Amino acid sequence: MSWTPDPRPNWVAAVNRGDAGPVVDEARRPFDPELLMAEALVRQGRASDDWAALGNNDFIEPLTLFCHGLEHEADLTVMGRWMSRRMILRLLEVRIQLNEYLAADPGTLSEPIDQPIFVIGAPRTGTTVMHGLLAQDPAQRAPEGWELLRPVPPPHPDPDIRAADPRIALAGAELVMPQTVASGMLAIHEYSGRMYKECLSAMSFEFRSEEMVSRTDVPTYQAWYDTADLRPAYRTYRKVLQILQRRMPTRRWVLKSPAHLQGLPALLEVFDDARFVITHRDPTAILPSVTSLIATMRWAHSDQVDFAAIGRHHLELYSRSLDNLIDLIDSGRLPADQTAQVPHKLASTEKMAAARSVYEQLGMDLTAETEAAMAAHVAATPPGKHGGHSYQFEDLGLNQAEVRARFARYIERFDIPVPDHE
Template identity: 50%
Template sequence: MTASGLPPRPDWVRAVNDGRVDPLVEDAVAPFRRDTLLDQARVQTGLADFGADDFLEPLDLLLADLEAHARLTRVGRWQTHRYLLRLLRQRLLVAEYVKRDPGVRDERIEEPLFVVGAPRTGTSILHALLAQDPAHRVPEGWELLLPVPPPSPDPEVFAADPRIAVADAELRVFDRVSGALDAIHVYGARLPKECLSAQSFAFRSQEFPARYHVPNYTAWLLGCDMGPAYEYHKTVLQILQRGFPRGRRWVLKSPAHLHTLPDLLRTYPDARIAVTHRDPITVLGSVSSLIATLRWVHSDDVGFAAIGKYHEDLYAGDLDRLVDFDASGQSTAMVHGQYADFLRAPLDTVRAMYEGLGMTLAPAAEERMRTYLAGRPKDKHGVHSYSFDDLGLDRAHADARFDRYRTHFAVPRATQ
């Protein structure tokens, strides 16, 4: 471990960042300029129409913060240029696809199921278990990164799509650069993916603060209208659904939806919501470790205390609003599960969630879930070590901020 508590990077990454190896990549030193990036995306696709221009304001804020505050390494700048250009190319391709096939707008996204809850509360394992149900459609990493053209409904053609390798190279680079991300969260093209990646095309997404220290963009994001992000999210699902038989329910997941439940329900008024719960004191240590590692992929300047404080404030507000939302009775299609119950009896917990949402867990789906759990040994990719005490926060103050949430949802208090 380094002095900061983060793992040492692989030798090849240090060699590039130190200037000992010249990767001959102009993007490693090129400035982030909006017009240059837009022109590059146009040239690479041969297209010109990005659709609505409501993405330009957040893009400008993001680019300014990347230059002024993110303190990117050479590898980090190179990765970020590639990331931004992928988002812009896909905007062009989406706009072109909708023009050529306007009927895609008539695709109905019926009663989607959203898994929400603070990070590190069991959302990923619940999402993965729900993906085992043949009645569900869970977007894979490559679909959310590269949705155009729609994937083939033929399983063999779907599995052989050349975009899988392209997306996998982008997603696997996080562990390659950090040397330790897999022990916290595994990313891959054929794995279920958080659907906030679909909102990133609108440049209104928590994906950016997760990767970079971008304070002005983040402040804007937390107060902006998320309607355009959810509309883009819906467009991506409509494209991915095009040509597939009807009847399968979309199952989506992201802790970021906690902050924007009203926006989500305006776009998907018939949505069903499954919320996972865990003591926020434990969550803060775990999620801050994850975010620090993601930022370590891009920057040498990673501040645990600032990351921890940001998430304490974010989730104190989000979880209070969740209490208000639940107490108001605004949504009857919402169920809750405790992280401790997932550890003790995962299938019983999932079964109870199905029943609470008026859904049927078929025996074949339950058996597939059982098989998935049996093939997923704990700590397969290493041990994730984290502690609230790493954050330099006042434990008593932070603990008190979550008392109302713990009481309302009967969340067990962390033992340490």
């Protein structure tokens, strides 16, 4: 196996050596859940023991497990500790803001979320492409990075005022930091405050999110998360969307995350009229690509990254998740008329054809105005503008035939092309 991360910038190496006093001092503080909650409360102008301001206690157990993992399992660098600590404080502060806002304006909870479209599918199958395309429809809206990281107060309806919101820069700095620390990140997946964002950022307010395990190796939290009830995370996500549309009426949300494959039963309970766009790809292409992404994310936080272990984990995770997807379709819990299937090749090389196919499968009207907006978006977002994403199946240390055998049901059900990579 030969996976080697790109070298970090010199300034990151200096910070990790301890050459940046304020960052080092903050990074040395322990990942103690009570201390972090108290600090977040004080930062929001509350008493340090005003626990009620943080809402119900559903988040306490996962926060505690996550903090344990960060302190004792993740082997974080100075930058890794600093970024993780800042993320936790933001999540706790936004919890306080969410509760304050909903207490002041309880009518927000009556905001309708009608037939949202969720773009799902394993990672690296074209979910980002389809999310961006569907967001071009004037009748639809995709949340931007700053909106999901800092949703309170609701965005201003005036576009000029909205564009000057200071939260855009705050969220942008946090989102860009990992791709600055890990040089190869930008070529794999770009983030910014104004780009469309995955649902995980809002689900993280309950600390029930794959965001935690994608950034850091926290096996105790991972074991808990694998069987966790995700309904609290989806309920909070729904509230976030209601807040975001409080001053900007939204006909339909377009949302996206591969992680929804693990939470579909909970998602369907909270968003019972949801529509789904499901992207598909050869698993022997999915696994090395997603493993490279996660390994690079973890490299931003730690010097110790086990590429093969990440690959084995995602083999188990997505073979199980895609089997569960088929079970949900076969049982009728995920009705066929509420889903659109999109092959990766169509999403990656024939984007407009992919969009037309989705609208046809979901019985939606694709207007000339929307087609023109989609075509302009495709022209403005060429693939590979930040360099190529290099990965090899062989780096996983897995057997190609065995991988395809694990995904045999998925490959057959969705007629996935499986060229020989050997």
